[in-house]
Every structure is written in C-alpha cells, then in structure tokens.
Amino acid sequence: MTDLILSGVSKMFGNTRAVEPTDLTFAKGQLTALLGPSGCGKTTLLRMIAGLENPTRCQIKLGDDDISDLPAHKRKFGMVFQSFALFPHYTVRENVAYSLIIEGLSKQTALEKAESLLANVQLNGFGDRGVGELSGGQRQRVASARALAQEPQVFLLDEPMSALDAKLREDMQVELRLLQQRLGITTIVVTHDQREAMTMADTIVVMSNGRVEQVAPPQEIYHRPTNAFVADFIGKANFFDGLYRSGGVMIGSQALEAPANFAPDSPVRLAIRPESACLATEPGQNRIPAVVGFVRDLGPVREYHLTTDIGPIIVEYAAGSGEQKLTAGDKTLVHLPAEALRIYPRTAA
C-alpha cells in the first residue's frame, strides 16, 4: 500500500465551485476523516477520489501511479455508501461475494471467501439472509465486508454511521476503527460528526465551503484550531469580537490579555473552550464579573451559562472537579486564562 496524493483537485458544478483546488496526502495505513458541515464539498471530494465524479482539474496519484483518468471500476477502491447500497436482490453472502465474482473467481470460491469475510465482521451464519432482514448495524458491517472483499488499496466511507442510532453509532465507530487498524488499510471517512472524526481518525481534514481549513491530528485540531471556523465547528467555544491593542484585546471597555501579533486596532475574534474558562472568586487579570443565568447539569459535566459585559460565556466543569457550586442569579467572576485564549483575524463577513 502507498500514499494517496491529491494535487490541485477541484470541482465546479455549473458556476458553483464545490471543491476549491486542494492538495492533500493520505498517508498509507492511516485513517483520515473529511469533516465539515453539509455542503462543504467533502462527499464530492471523496467521490472524486473513488472515480465516481470527474474533477474539473486534478491529479490523483496512488504512490507513483497517476490514477486521475482511471474510471471507478478500474480504481477498485472499496467504498461504503451512506445508504450502504446493498443489493436487495442478492443475499448477504452474494453481496459480499459480488466483487470477487466480478474479479473472476468461481462462484463457489467467491461464496466461501465471502463467508470468511462475514466472520471477520461478526456476521457468521448471516450469509443466507436477505438484506431486508438485517438491522442497521448489520447492514453497515455487510457493506464494510463487501467493500473490503476485493482487498482494496484505499477504503472509502461516506457518512457510514449517519443511518444508525446514537448508541450503535458509538459502538460501530470503535469497531470500524479496530477493523481498519487490524487490516492496516488506507482509509478515508466522510463525516459531519466531529465526535466520530475524533474517535476514529489519525488525521482530520476540516472543510468548509469547498476549502480545506485545517489538516491535523484530532488533538491538535481541538486544542490548536487554525481559525475561528475550526474552533467553532470542532467542539464548543465562546467567541468575543474586539480590537487588538498591544498585547491584548479590547472588547467594549474590557481589556483582555491575549498574546498575539496583530497590527494595532485590527479587528480580531477571541475564542476559548468552555472547559478552559473557570469561575473565580478573587479579581485579577482576565477576570470578568459575571452573573449565572442557567446551570446545566449533564451528569459527566456541569455547564454554567454566564452573562457578562463582553457577552455570554459558558464555563464547563467535569463532574467531581470541586468547583464552587453556584445557582441561577449568583454573582461571580469568570477567568479567561490568556494562554487558553485563541485569537484570530476577523474579516468583515
């Protein structure tokens, strides 16, 4: 297996640019998640990789081989579709054996191999069933087994969990990740669920409006988002708009220390994760008076929704962290540590 390299891949639908010219390298044996909101171009990008969509401009290389002009059926990248796309007129075993029969294996051999592939995804004994007799999770496993049957060099998954309920989705994320690690196959997953991406991916590619916003490992994406969009899309964040003034940011009349390198009076946006902010009792640098508006206890975490002069702020504590217990209407101070503040340029838009 080798790296999959995209150079200048772009796609226009009429006058609309679905994917801006994009350069990406998908490292061999790694799982990369294409993450972004609906309509950001992530599925279009995946379909171009699969050969199901013709790029407007591109070069796609698998190692040293240029596969840009190779049709989908010659690329043979295993793909799991959002709807799973299982053939309703075939049994589960026949579905899994499909690519093997196309490859030229005898039907008998293909069906036998399909049975062992089904065992790989814990579906022993399901071979004779119709597709309609399977649950969502079982369909997902059959779709994965079918896509992997041809031993593809690249495994593509388009929103593979979106049809599953929340609990099953969590289980399948782990299961799929373990399968991918066991096979060591280069895998690209399209998802709009940041939790799914964080669980499964070695690398996350965050996309917005057809553009790649950031490419990094999950923890880096979360803790060091390169722009306000990524900070907002991945996890939760408090945002404040202000002007940069020598080592700090003025938000209305409130000055916050936030080290960065901007021209004086540049419009900037500050971001801080709810778990990085905290409640305080003593006044000090970056400590702002606040009033508790609402306390949201979710069990593992407790959120304080605060009203301040610079705007609403959410502060989050893990259960049992021993923070001061406040109720709605209490007055307090909120501390926004300078090292936890992320500062981004603010455009007019």
Place this chain on the structure above:
Amino acid sequence: MTVTHDTDVAADSPVKATPGLTRKGALYGVLSALMVVFCVVPFILVIVISFGRKVEGAAWVWGFTFENYQRFFVGTLWPDEVTFLYLQQLGYSFYFAIIASVLAVLTALPFTLLLTRLKRSTQAVWLVIILSSLSMSEVFIVMGWDILLSNNSGLPKLFQVTGATQWLKDVGWFQTLRDIGLANPRNVKFKPSEFATILTMSYLVWPYAVILLYPALSRLDPSLSEAARTMGASRWTVTRTVTLPSIRLPLMGTTLLLFVFLLGSYVTISVFATPDKQTTAVAIYSNIRGSNLNAPFGSAQAVILLISASVCLYFGHLLNRKAEAR
C-alpha cells in the same frame, strides 16, 4: 369546560350519526348497482351469448351449446375433420402482442433511464409530451404509420429516390429483404408485413411503457450502481447484475400490462397484418359487427381471449411473487 362540552357532543353523536350512515349506505348501494349494470352485466351477457346459437338469416337465439367453443378449438367439421384456424388466430394475437410489448419495454427502458437522470424541469417537459401523446387515438396513429410505410408516398419511395434501394441491391441485402417479405421485385415494401404490424403496435404502447417504468426507475438508488462500479463492474456488468435485477418486477409488470393491452389490438392488425396472420380481436369484430354476423361465436372467441389474458396475468403474478420471495 372543554371536557363537559366534549361529553355533550359524544352523547349527541349516535343520534346524529344515523342519517349520515344511511346516506353513506345508500351511496355505496348506488355505486354497487352502477358497477353491476355497467361492468358485470355486459360481461355476463358476453358469456351467456357465447353459449347461444346463430340463426341463418336472423341474428342469434339463446341456448346452451358448446358448438362455438368446439368450433374455436377443433373446427365445425369435428370429428370428421380438425381445423385450427381460430387457435392459429389466437396464436397470432399472442405472437404480435408478446413481441410488440417486449420491444416497447426494451426501447422504453434506456430512454426512461436517461430521462430520470435529466433535470427535474426537463423530465417534467418530457413527461407532459409523452402523456399528451396518449390522447391520440389508435386510428389516428395507424393512419400516420400507414402513410409513412405506404409504397407510393412513404419510406419505400424515399428509399427509391435516395438510391437506398439500389444500394441494397448492390450489396446483396435486397434479396434478404425479399425473402422476409419486406421487398417486391422493384423496391422495398413495408406493408402489409409483420414488421409494420409489430412496429406500429410497439409505437402505440411505447408511451405507456415510459409512464409505467418511470416511477420505478426514478426511485432506483444511484448508489447501487455506483457501489457496483467501485467493486470493479463495468457499465454493462452493472446493468446486467444490478440495474435490471433491481427493476425486474416493474419490468415484468409493464410487459404484462402492455401485452394484455395489445391482445385486443384491432386497427393495427387490420391495416398492417397480412390476411393469413389476422388475430382473434379482428375475428371477434367481423363476427359481431362485420360480415359474418355470428355473435355467439364472436362472444366465445372473446371469452377465450379473456381467459387466455387472465391465465397470462396469473402466471405473471406467480413469477412476480417468486421474484419477490427471492
């Protein structure tokens, strides 16, 4: 307050419901009577008349004889002599209807598949055009094809004028056309012929084929064929192994429906089929309204045609069930 009000209404409702129910019952009664008068009675009449007797010089009289059915299956001279003329006509009914319906479905299928891939607005325009073509009567369409295929003003003339006839002669294909009855010694000729009959019959039902296939094809999940493509299947393999099996039920249903529709085709056969290849539908007409004036025998033919169509539909239904169970 609300609860009290609801209770009052509930208490009143049985008294008020009675006239409503009576009106509903009366409506059902009238509708059932209309169904019986306009659908069942004529149908029963045809069956009853099929057991009647023709009277020379008059029309027919009530009776109970199997003569008409015997005549259909083995001829009037049975047991001295057996003739299968009417069975042969039934055979031609099936022959033309099967080929024309299959041809219509086979040609409508790729068209409808392409249609479903067009923009919604373009699809709507096409569907309106196809639907409006259904308003044209069989007579009108057959007249158009009659002119198009006529020896003096239609395609044969065009063949002659453009030199296509001479070219066919030069390459040696003209003799082949003569052998299958599509040419006379001088030029190509398309009627009367099986070719013209089947072509026109297919044309007649082609819009129906598109309309019947459209819903199933527009619901066809494109990711099925895309999944097959990513697994190494060529376009033809995808069509053969995924697309066609996925739509086999609507395909069979459409073919059956068109087949039954074409079994009763009359004008096209009268105009384009050779006299030795007339069908049961034409024979029924000539017995009931035409020169023979033998309503009992015509009715017997109609009943046999109806039973044949029902048997075909039943077998079609069995096949569908088998396919669904799969």
